[in-house]
Amino acid sequence: MSARDQILADVRRALAGAKPPAEIPRSYRSATTPASADLFAERVADYRAVVVRCAIDAVEATIAAALPTGAQVVVPAGVPWAVPGAVLDTDLSASALDELDAVVTAATLGIAETGTIVLTHGAGEGRRAISLVPDLHVCVVLESQVVAGVEHAVSALPGTGVSTWISGPSATSDIELERVEGVHGPRRLHVVLVAD
Numbered sequence: 001m002s003a004r005d006q007i008l009a010d011v012r013r014a015l016a017g018a019k020p021p022a023e024i025p026r027s028y029r030s031a032t033t034p035a036s037a038d039l040f041a042e043r044v045a046d047y048r049a050v051v052v053r054c055a056i057d058a059v060e061a062t063i064a065a066a067l068p069t070g071a072q073v074v075v076p077a078g079v080p081w082a083v084p085g086a087v088l089d090t091d092l093s094a095s096a097l098d099e100l101d102a103v104v105t106a107a108t109l110g111i112a113e114t115g116t117i118v119l120t121h122g123a124g125e126g127r128r129a130i131s132l133v134p135d136l137h138v139c140v141v142l143e144s145q146v147v148a149g150v151e152h153a154v155s156a157l158p159g160t161g162v163s164t165w166i167s168g169p170s171a172t173s174d175i176e177l178e179r180v181e182g183v184h185g186p187r188r189l190h191v192v193l194v195a196d
Helices: 003-015 037-044 054-064 095-098 152-158
Strands: 050-055 073-075 086-090 104-107 109-111 116-119 136-142 165-166 171-172 179-181 188-195
Touching: 037 050, 037 109, 050 054, 054 073, 054 116, 054 188, 095 136, 116 136, 116 152
Parallel strands: 050 188, 073 086, 073 104, 104 136, 136 188
Antiparallel strands: 109 116, 116 165, 171 179
């Protein structure tokens, strides 16, 4: 008898006469909070991100105010706003992206309950690398794009394709719980929440 067979025989012997496992109800919690732009803004700010709310006609000015003076800013194709210092992403290398000061993107969704921004990398959102390499990410989210919870976001997203979920600036903590920002992505996140 092999060691595997011996272990399985011991397990079967131990389970002989045991009661069948109890049935466990699987009623998963769904978001009880509404798809509130106010809650989304509060939760994003909890992550040490900057949140600025504006009207649709003030988006360009709000973006400009979020960027450092004279910054070079990577923008993906399809960004509908004029961005000062814009450098169009033409598959820039990681080292070229690292030399730029910021990135400006649109978003697909915002999740109120978790303060998460979801990018699906379509027009105006660009490829994943541009949202990870520059030090500052300015992301524009429309209030109409805010959903209540994660389950609502998953339901709203197409079934295939890559998505990036962003909950605040990149941060990690070591064993001594020292927070370090900018390790796995932008050190600063600036969200422009637009009343549409």
